[in-house]
Amino acid sequence: MTLYVHGFGHFHPENEITNRLLEDLDIGTDDAWILERVGIRSRRTVLDLDYVRTTRNADVRASAEASLWSNAEMAERAARLALARAGIGPEQVGLLFSGSNAPEVACPAEACTVARRLGLSAPALDLNSACSSFLAGVACLEWMRPEALPDFVLLVAVESLTRTVDYSDRSTAVLFGDGAAAAVLSPRLPAPARLIDPQLRSDPSGADKVVVPRTGHVRQDGRAVQWFAIKRTQEGYEAVRDAHGDPRRDLHLVGHQANLRVLEQVCQRCDIPPERHHANVELRGNTGAASCPSVVSMRWEKWGPRDDVALVTVGGGLSWGRCLLRFEELPR
Numbered sequence: 636m637t638l639y640v641h642g643f644g645h646f647h648p649e650n651e652i653t654n655r656l657l658e659d660l661d662i663g664t665d666d667a668w669i670l671e672r673v674g675i676r677s678r679r680t681v682l683d684l685d686y687v688r689t690t691r692n693a694d695v696r697a698s699a700e701a702s703l704w705s706n707a708e709m710a711e712r713a714a715r716l717a718l719a720r721a722g723i724g725p726e727q728v729g730l731l732f733s734g735s736n737a738p739e740v741a742c743p744a745e746a747c748t749v750a751r752r753l754g755l756s757a758p759a760l761d762l763n764s765a766c767s768s769f770l771a772g773v774a775c776l777e778w779m780r781p782e783a784l785p786d787f788v789l790l791v792a793v794e795s796l797t798r799t800v801d802y803s804d805r806s807t808a809v810l811f812g813d814g815a816a817a818a819v820l821s822p823r824l825p826a827p828a829r830l831i832d833p834q835l836r837s838d839p840s841g842a843d844k845v846v847v848p849r850t851g852h853v854r855q856d857g858r859a860v861q862w863f864a865i866k867r868t869q870e871g872y873e874a875v876r877d878a879h880g881d882p883r884r885d886l887h888l889v890g891h892q893a894n895l896r897v898l899e900q901v902c903q904r905c906d907i908p909p910e911r912h913h914a915n916v917e918l919r920g921n922t923g924a925a926s927c928p929s930v931v932s933m934r935w936e937k938w939g940p941r942d943d944v945a946l947v948t949v950g951g952g953l954s955w956g957r958c959l960l961r962f963e964e965l966p967r
C-alpha cells in the first residue's frame with residue numbers, strides 16, 4: 636500500500652530542564668559529564684520547575700498536579716499543526732491512532748481524549764509499542780486493506796516522560812523530555828511525500844530492559860538498551876539504504892532520539908555525513924515515541940523533492956521499526 640503524507644506536526648512544552656538545573660539538584664552530575672555521555676544540553680518538561688527542584692518527583696503520583704500540560708493538550712497542539720499543513724480540518728479525519736510510553740490513564744484510550752479536544756468524531760484507539768509507537772501505527776496501516784481505510788488517518792505520539800523520572804537518579808534524569816508529534820496520512824489521496832515499506836519487529840525476551848510502572852519511576856538497563864539502540868538503528872538504516880537507495884537522491888537518517896552519542900556512533904558506522912543526519916535530542920531530550928516524528932516535523936519546510944529519509948525507531952518491548960519517507964513533486 637502507498638501511504639501518502641499530507642503533513643507532520645509537533646509540540647514541546649516551554650519549561651526547560653537544563654544541565655545547570657540538574658547540577659543544582661546535586662545528583663552527582665555536571666554539564667561536562669552529561670555532554671560527554673549523552674550529548675544532551677536541555678529537555679522540555681510538562682512539570683513545574685519548582686516542583687522538580689523541591690521534590691525531585693519522589694512520588695510520581697504528585698506529578699499530575701504539578702503538570703502544566705496534559706498529554707491530550709500537547710497532542711492537540713501537534714495534531715492541529717499537522718492538520719494545518721495538510722490543509723484539512725479535524726472533521727475530515729476518519730481514524731486516529733495514539734501511542735505513548737506513559738498514557739495518563741488506563742481508561743479511556745488516550746486517543747479518545749485527543750479526539751475530544753480536536754472535536755473529531757471517528758474511531759480512536761491507542762496503539763502502543765513504546766518508543767516505536769509511531770512506526771507501529773504506520774506498519775498497522777500497511778497491513779490493512781486500503782479500501783477499508785478512510786481518506787485521512789491521524790497518527791499521534793505523545794510523551795510526558797519527565798513525570799516518570801526520579802530526579803535523584805542521574806541515569807534517567809539526564810535523558811528524558813516531553814513532547815508530541817502527529818502526522819496526517821492517506822491511503823489514496825496523493826501528497827508530496829510517501830511512506831514506503833514500513834517494518835516492525837520485537838524481541839519480548841528483552842521486555843524487562845525498559846519499564847515504566849503505572850505508579851513508579853522509569854527504569855532501564857542502560858548498557859543493554861544503548862547496545863540495542865546502536866545495533867538496531869544501524870541495521871534499520873542499512874536495510875532502508877540497501878532496499879531503496881537511489882544515487883540520484885539524498886538519503887537522510889532520522890533515528891530514535893535515545894541520546895546524541897548513540898546516533899553519532901550509528902552515523903560513524905554507516906558513513907552518514909552530518910548534513911544527512913537530523914536530530915533534536917540535544918535540546919529536547921529523549922521524547923520517546925514523539926522523538927523521531929518530531930524531528931521530521933521540525934524541518935518540514937526544508938525537505939525537498941530529492942530527499943529520502945530513513946526513519947528508524949527503537950523502544951521498549953524490545954521493539955524496533957523502520958520506514959522510508961520519500962519526498963517528491965506531485966505530477967501536474
